[in-house]
Amino acid sequence: MDIGTTVAAILTLAIYSFLYRDNPFYKVAEHLLLGVSVGYFLVTTIVTTIMPKLFIPVFANGELSYLVPGILGALMFLRFSRKLSPYSRIPLALIIGVGSGVAIPAYMQAQLIAQLKTTMLPLDDISNIIIIAAVVSVLMYFYFSREHKGLTGAGAKAGMYFLMVFFGSTFGYTVMARVSLLIGRMQFLLGDWLGIIK
């Protein structure tokens, strides 16, 4: 058993101590996780984006055009100044504008058209009929421009039942994913750390 495994086991137990009640051991582990995760993320951002996309092109390759996003990025820090904070909206507007412009064709292709295309199924199988009925009825449920009465109401009601099946199965799937993580942690504590189980 090495020191790393013992450290990991102690921190694991510190987090599980929350099952009893909120306590200092849990708080130490929780804050340590926050600090370490933010530190990891900070280093990753610097190493994978700031250095190769800004510092190396500008300072090593002399591509001065990359100073523009650098300056715009630096404008973000004006949020800390009460007087100059409105200027931090400029880079924000650029990000939001570009994001919106890219999102329209991307969602149209990857979500809308692709999802509609895979729903156009031959009506030769009960599962296919259910899929088409479910997609149409769920869309009817989310259609609020018309009162849910008559045919629309019946469709929306059917959509609600399909949504309930979706929520139930998603819940079941999530629970099992969490339980498998729990089993993994127990295997670590009892196997890797204590060596009780193989």
Next chain:
Amino acid sequence: MHRKLPMYICFLFGAFMLVQFFIPHRTSTAIYETILDWVQIIYAFSLLVGVALLIKHHAIIATRPSAKDRPYSGIVLGGIIGMFIFGIFFGRGEDTAFLWVFKYVQAPMQATMFSLLSFFVASAAFRGFRARNTQAVFLLVAALIVMLGRVPVGDMISGFIPKAADWLLNVPSMAARRGIYIGIALGTISTSLRVILGIERTYLGGSRG
């Protein structure tokens, strides 16, 4: 001007990115890729602003003698500074302090945090799952079948349960998800158009400036 200039920038870049997709000329594609590079850099800075705000928040608590949570804020700051020093000055490859902390501190704690949720989900389900009406029965039965179908005991009860779980996930559940995705896509497209055209401007914040 403080509100109009960002709106014009948003329109200009948003409209360009949208139109470029439909007219992929060599020059416009080069500009498109450059802008995407720029956005990555600016986005990285926006993340750094978030980190700076977190550091500021915890530095204030850590330096306030009367603060009850002072030591915990110190731990947060220690974690950030420690990882930064390890990652930037001592390397990130095999057998480095950075990777050791990730492997033996961050990764186990993250996995434990997520596994902790299984207890809360179970307790919430126990308190909240009541078959009050037909819709709740549908939800309950679907959850039960999927949970049983994912473990060996489900197969031991009946070979039909894992098949039913797969069918539930692949047919009605997937179809409902598809309906939700189509709704999300339509919502995203309309919101993006509103943002580009300057109708939606909540991202500009309050009226200050």
